[in-house]
Structures are given as structure tokens and as C-alpha cells.
Amino acid sequence: MQSTSPGTSAISARGLHKSFGATEAVIDLDLDVATGAVYGLLGPDGAGKSTLIRMIATVLAPDAGAAEVFGHSVTDQRGKVTPRIGYMSQRFSMYPDLSVAENLEFFATVRGVGRADRNSRAKSLLESMGLAEFADRQAQHLSGGMKQKLMLASTLMHSPDLLLLDEPTTGVDPVSRREFWRILASLHREGRTVLVATPYMDEAERCTHIAFLDRGRIRQSGTPEQIKARVPGRLLEVASAEPRRTLAAVIALPGVDSAHLFGDLVRVLWTGAADPIEALIAGLGGTDASLTVRAANIDMETVFAYLAENAPADAAAVGS
Amino acid sequence: MSGKRIRLLIWKEFTQLKRDPMLVRLLLLMPVIQLIMFGYVVAADIRHLSTAVVDLDHSVASRALTDQFASSGYFTINARPTSEDDLRPLLDRGQIQVAVVIPAGTQDHLDRGETAQIGIIVDGSDSQVSAVGSGYASQIISRYNRQLMTDAGISVAAPGVDAQIRVMFNPTLDPINTMIPGLIAAIMMISLMAIMSQAVVKERESGTLEQMFVTPIRASEYLIGKLTPYAGLATLQMLIVAAVGILWFRVPFNGQLGVVLVGLALFMLTCIGLGLLVSLVSHTRQQAQQAMMFIMLPTMVLSGFIFPIASMPPLIQPLTNLIPLTFALEVLRGAFVKGTGFAALAPQLLALAAFAAVIFTASIIATRRRIAE
Secondary structure (H helix, E strand, C coil), rough: CCHHHHHHHHEEEEEEEECCCCEEEEEEEEEEEEEEEEEEEEECCCCCCHHHHHHHCCCCCEEEHHHHHHECCCCCEEEEHHHHEEECCCCCCCCCCCCCHHHHHHHHHHHCCHHCCCCCCHHHHHHHHHHHHHHHCCCHHHHHHHHHHHHHHHHHHCCEEEEEEEECCCCCHHHHHHHHHHHHHHHCCCCEEEEEEEECCCHHHHCCCEEEECEEEEEEEECCCHHHCCCCHHHHHHEECCHHHHHHHHHHHCCEEEEECCCEEEEECCCCCCCCCHHHHHHHHCCCCCCCCEEEECCCCHHHHHHHHHCCCCCCCCCC | HHHHHHHHHHHHHHHHHHHHHHHHHHCCCCHHHHHHHHHHHHHHCCEEEEEEEECCCCHHHHHHHHHHHCCCCCEEECCCCCHHHEEEEEEECCCCCEEEEEEECHHHHHCCCCCCCEEEEEEEHHHHHHHHHHHHHHHHHHHHHHHHHHHCCCCCCCCCCCCCCCCCCCCCCCCHHHHHHHHHHHHHHHHHHHHHHHHHHHHHCCCCCCCCHCCCCCHHHHHHHHHHHHHHHHHHHHHHHHHHHHCCCCCCCCCEEEEHHHHHHHHHHHHHHHHHHHHHHCCCCHHHHHHHHHHHHHHHHHCCCCCHHHHCCCCCCHHHHHHHHHHHHHHHHHHHHHHCCCCHHHHEEEHHHHHHHHHHHHHHHHHHHHHHH
16 A cells, blocks of 8 residues: 555545536536545435546546546546556446456456465455355356455455445345445555445445435535434434324424334434423323334434435535 | 556456357357358359250150250259140249250251251249350250251351350359358458457446456557457468368469468458447447448448449449458459469558558547547
8 A cells, every 4th residue: 555644635526527418417526535534425326426436436537627536637647546546336347257366367467466466465355255265266156245245356456545436235135235344344444545335324324424415416425423413303213003193193293393104113303492202202192002202313314314305405515 | 558468468368268169169160161051052053954845846856956955964854744835834833944845847847958946945033044044055056056067068167256255264164263262251251240349348248348447458458458369260260261162162272372361361350350340339239239230231242242343333333442341352352263463462452451450540549439438
């Protein structure tokens, strides 16, 4: 790894813009990712996450704006950017008819990694990812989770300082997903910077910073705590025999900001001044004897649902 | 340009080729099978036309004439109906293609020194059969006439024009001698373009092309790395196919080996380049296949492979110069059959070189543009 003093910017983008025909995929976007961060790009399909990552990875030229990776332009200094990044595309992009070991060998050699480094890194990466016994298997015969791990291993072979991961866990089983994030956490501890796109809100909690993208713009960004703090009030879960009737009753109560069904529970966002548990039991008590109320932690799903409802129509949200 | 990266790309292509035995078979075995199969098709000269003879005269003259037809090799007498009315059903069922009717009294007419009328009926539904059949029939009859006159002691050396036709270069008029060189070029073109057109688009579909662009590989390195293994295989293919053409079909090789090899090598580069270009600009494999069809059909029709360019409408003729196969055919036919040398074939060889240069420049530009995209 090249030395990069902590606090300097790994990615700095200003006014990035990209259209595909009439569709504006990324609109006038600014992004700052500090060195050492695990930066999560969240958002629904079509939000512009892939387009943004591909522009930073130098594979897609922006229509307007500029982006720098470790101070080098992604358009004019591609040769200085590519050796320091590892880009993992959303689709599986290894040679299906080459084996795991051959794919690693090929992409590392192309990037100028010496033989000794290649061998030792391939060995340790395959071992740490549980792929060692599949080294001679053709990539097309790997399972979905193993394919993702092979791609991650391949992007790590030249020991890049910045990892650009485009939905690495989409379509991967929950066990592999957890394992994948365990690997990302260890990369974070090594001091590498990670920009990771994901449609899964629960993965946001594992990031040091997150940005929520929607229709080509960043709507919210900051640390998970900062973003959670933007949601006023407290979250409560109400269990009852008839959740739908409870939901209708809850919404009418003073102090309730919003409420929605969450499985058999009614989730209530309380912004009132009084103690919410007492107030809710008092307000609903007459209708159902089996009613229980308990406080819940605010999760990212709730945060983004709240922020999406309450954000001004198209204004870019305040950054961190 | 880094030789190390190019070597690596070549290693990768060969490793992949080894795992795709179908592709190697397609490149090396298919052309041989096709050449042998199509070789016999194009070599099928019109001979042994199924013929019926209606001999109503039953004379020495009628038997002599029938023998002339039978021994010519062009007509095989399969039916001897007793009346002209029986011919129609035979023709309708396709059992005969030609009928000879020798009316009663033919011998008498000849004996009296008069001209006898012989009927020749030809099935016109196949224009080639009817043209060739009637041509051969009139030849046989005129030969018979000459023989009659000689027998009668009449001098044939009467004043008049006697055409002495001598076919140069291909004295047996065997179509195989011109068709095999053409087939070699056409088969090479089809198999190379079919495979090359998939080469890059396959990587685009599998996402490895995008991954390649995050590495220091340059457009020119990528192209050379992609091309070299296939050019090697194509050379092997070219030698095998040419050898089969010469050894199996005994196509006389009158020319210089150098001319044929240079011509084929330039044509091979053109085909590889064209396939590569199709592959570069296509987004999916299907697109590449469709683009191939758009290129192959006019190539086959307009190159002179099937129809002679000289007999095409004047407006169409200039178009044939846009087709690389046109020049490859001229080089191969010239070199194989006529033994034409470098000097006489220079324009065609230069044209092929120009095609290769233009196509490869376009490929490099297309690759660069893909990077920017």
C-alpha cells in the first residue's frame, strides 16, 4: 500500500453528470470519501449507484464534472488511478472458462504484480476467503457467493488502496453476505478505503459513512449516527391482536408522527413530549387488552422511509 | 506496448481455446469437411443426362445415331419407348431429361440423299440441363453428319469457317479447377468471421472487457493479444484446406506457392479484422451474428464466387470492388489455374492489403472508443 496520510481525500468528485440518452443517471453530484472510510452508497435500483462507481473506476467517462482519486483525475490520469483502485462490477466479470487460480494470475499479472507477490497473495486471499480448495475449479462452476469472493480476491491481488464495489452482495445468500462484510471489515482495519454500493439498508449500519442516492442525486449523507439523528422522536413497536385496527387508531393519536405495519407489529414514530409508552397504552388501552408497547432502535429502513417522506421534493439534502 | 502483457493475453486466449474443443474443431475440421462436400457439389459437371430414345425407324442409321448418343458420356439411355406419346409421362415424372425421336423413314431419306429430321426434346424446367443437353445433342448430330459425308466420299474440306477452340489454362474445362480455389477462400472467410465476430462481444457479455479496461492494457495490446492466437489457427487452417484442395481434388497447381500464400495471408487478415470489427461494435452476440449475415450474403453473391462479375449489370459491377473476397478469388484462381505471378496480381494483392489496413485501423479506433464509453 502506498502511504496516504489519514484524513486526506480518497475520492473527491465535483459536479459529476452522466446521461444515457434521455435518462439522467447521475445529476450534478458531489462526493467526498475520506481515506480509510467504508462509504456505503445506498439507494434503490436505478438510483445511479453503478453509474457513479463506474465513473470513479475510470470505465465510464462523465459528461460533465470532475472526479479525483487520491488527487489524480479519473479522466486525464487514468494510468495513475487504475493501479491504486480495485473495481468490482455488479455482474460477474471473470473468465468463466479459466480456473479460480488462473483468473487471479491473469488479472494480477496484467496489473504488473510480480510472481512472488502473486503467489503469496493468491494463497493467502484464497485461504482467508475459503476458496483454497476450489483453486483449480473453472469460475463458471462456482456458486454465487464464491463467484463474488473470487471477484473480490481478484480486485485485491494488486493490493489497491481504494476498493470500488458495485453491489457485491446482491443475490448472495445471507451467510455469504455476512462473510463478505467480515472481509470488508478486515480491509477497513488494514486502512483501505472502500466505496460500496448496496440496495440493502441493513448493510448501511456496517459503513462508517453513508450516502442515500435517489434518481441521480445524493439525498442524505453522513455517518449512520448522524443520519439517524435526523429522525426526530423515538421508535416504538406495538403488538396487538388486530394490528390493522391498532394502526388506524394509533395514527389518530396526538404525538404520533407516523406509523406503519411491520409484520404483525405496528411501528410508531413518536415525536410527542409525553412518555410514549404510557401515552400509547393510555390512548389505545380501551380497544385491546392484549396490547403491549415497547421501545425499538431506529434502523436505517425507518430512517430512509422517514427522510424520503419528509424531504423537500427535489432539493439536495444537507451533507454531513 | 508491453510484450509481457501481449504474451499474457495470448496465453489466456490459448488456455480458453483449449477448454473449447468445439471451437478448434470448427476452425480446423469443419472447413475440410465443407471443402470435400461442396467440392463434389460444384464438381458435378452435367453428365449422364437421363435420356429416352424413340426409334421408329429400326434401321442401321437409327442404331448408329443411338450409339453415338450412348457413347458420348453425356447421355444415358434409360428408356426406349415405342411411341412418342409415351415420352410425356416420362418427362412429367422426371425420369428422363432428354428425348431423341428418330422418325420412321430416316434411313430412306438419307439413302435418297435428303436431309432427315430428328427430334430432340429437352426438359426446359432446369435451364442449365436444357442448355447443356441441347448443345451436346447438336454436337453429336453434326459429328454424325460429318461421318456420313466422309463415308459417302464427300469432301468436308469445303470452303467455310471452322472454329478451332482451345481452352487455355483449364483444358479439361473442369469447373473444379476454378471452384476449389474459390471454395478455399469462401470457407476460410466464413469460419474465421464466424469465430472472430464472437471473440470480443463474448468478453463484453461476460463483463471481462470492462474489467480489462481498469488494467493498464492498451487497445493495441488487447487487439494483438486477441488476434495472434486466431491468426495462428487460421494459418494452420489455410494450409490444411489448401492441401486438401490440391491433394484430394487433384486441382493442378500451376502457380507459385508464394503468390497463393501471400494472397491467402492478406485475405485471412482481412477476414479476422472484419470479424473483430463486427465483434467490437456489437453489444450482444446476437447482434454480431446478424451483422455477419448482412456481410456474408452480398459477399457470396457479388464477389464472383457464384456468378461471374463480367455478366453482372454495369451498375452493380463497381460494388464488387468493395468486397475483399472478389480480390482474393482473382488472386487464388489466377495463381492456381493460370500460374499468374506477383507482378500481374499486384493490384489485387494491394487491394487486399488496403482492406486489411483500413479494417484494422477501424478496429483500433473502435476499441479506443469503447474505452471512453
